[in-house]
Amino acid sequence: MRLSGKVAIVTGGARGIGAAFCEALAREGASIVVADVLDGQPVVDRITGAGGRAFYCRTDVADRASVTGLAQAAVEVFGKIDILVNNAAIFASLVKKSFLDIESDEWDGLMAVNLRGPFECARAVAPFMIAAKSGRIINIASGTAFKGVQGMLHYVTSKGGVVAMTRCLARELGPHNVVVNAIAPGLTMSEAIADNPAWSGKAAQPTVMSRALQRDQAPDDLTGALVFLASDESAFMTGQTMVVDGGAVMR
Ligand SMILES: NC(=O)c1ccc[n+]([C@@H]2O[C@H](COP(=O)([O-])OP(=O)(O)OC[C@H]3O[C@@H](n4cnc5c(N)ncnc54)[C@H](O)[C@@H]3O)[C@@H](O)[C@H]2O)c1
Structure with missing residues (x-):
């Protein structure tokens, strides 16, 4: 068990990639706040049924008071916060469209969750990590930011912001021994994506063919990188974005 005794918060942990992250961290011995x-x-x-420790905290990452309550609840129940996974985002519900058709309030609503959300969460948990002189923040970006995928300018821009935020946070938190990295997944068959013909099956084929490893990506394809970034094995790595997409984007 590589995360025995650690406490992890996973935002957007109720389903999809986030749920796979919760279960993977729990399998390595971490206590989880979903x-x-x-x-x-x-x-x-599922986690407690397998012998792990976890609780659910209803949280809106775009709401500062809600996020403050999340950090407090984690510390009250588990005593500390070692790992924050900023995974929550508006993605699966997006419909591709020209940027000319994105309304201003739609842009603001997405940015509030996808970009301000990770900031709110980092700001809420960092004081506990700084006090402990130890911590891991793992942001979930997207390969779309490197590819410049068409039809979702607000989403792709938000994920480019997550990559930049990862670098800046790494610099600000490095002196406190808190490391900050990101994972950029390729198109991944989380439930909501796999169930949506606009993203899966035939629609996913051009993406699959752009990969060195030409198959669908599953949420569990991301958990190895996540556990690595959450563990001491990556202790001297910070400010980095790991692309995990079967070799579509090569940087
Ligand atoms: N699935 C993919 O193809 C893919 C590719 C690249 C990156 N990603 C990223 O991976 C992450 C997970 O994606 P997914 O496919 O599992 O998506 P998903 O939509 O199934 O999961 C997102 C989760 O975030 C939660 N969420 C949304 N708004 C929230 C808010 N305001 N506060 C708290 N939680 C909120 C949702 O309820 C949901 O459980 C996202 O950051 C997404 O951008 C996904």
């Missing part, structure tokens, strides 16, 4: 606007209790039940 933070989501959706009900995370089924994920908690």
Whole structure:
């Protein structure tokens, strides 16, 4: 167990990639706080059913008071916060469209979750990590930021912001021994994506063919990188974005 005794918050942990992250961290011995606007209790039940420790904290990452409550709840229940996974985002519900058709309030609503959300969460947990002189923040970006994928300018821009935020946070938190890295997944068949013909099956084929490894990507393809970044194995690595996409983007 590589994360025995650690405490991890996973935002957007109720389903999809976030749920896979919660279960992978729990398998390595971490205690998990499942933070989501959706009900995370089924994920908690799977973790506790397998002998792990977890609880669900209803959290809106775009709401500062809600995020402050999340950090406090984590410390009250588990005593500390070692790992923050900033995974929550508006993605699966997006419909591709020209940037000319994106309304201003739609842009602002997405940025509030995808870009301000990770900032709110980092700001809420960092004081605990600084006091402990130890911590891991793992931001979930997207390969779309490197590819410049068309049809979702607000989303791709938000993920480019996450890459930049990762670098800046790494510099600000480095003196406190808190490391900050990001994972940029390729198109991944989380439930909501796999169930949507606009993203899966035939629609996913051009993406699959752009990879060195030409198959669908599953949430569990991302958990190895996540556990590595959460563990001491990556202790001298910070400010980096690991692209995990079967070799579509090569940087
Ligand atoms: N699936 C992909 O193809 C893919 C590719 C690259 C990056 N990503 C990123 O991976 C992450 C997870 O993607 P997914 O496919 O599992 O998506 P998903 O939509 O299934 O999961 C996102 C989760 O975030 C939660 N969430 C949304 N708004 C929230 C808020 N305001 N506060 C708290 N929780 C909120 C949702 O309820 C959901 O549980 C996202 O950051 C996404 O951008 C996904």
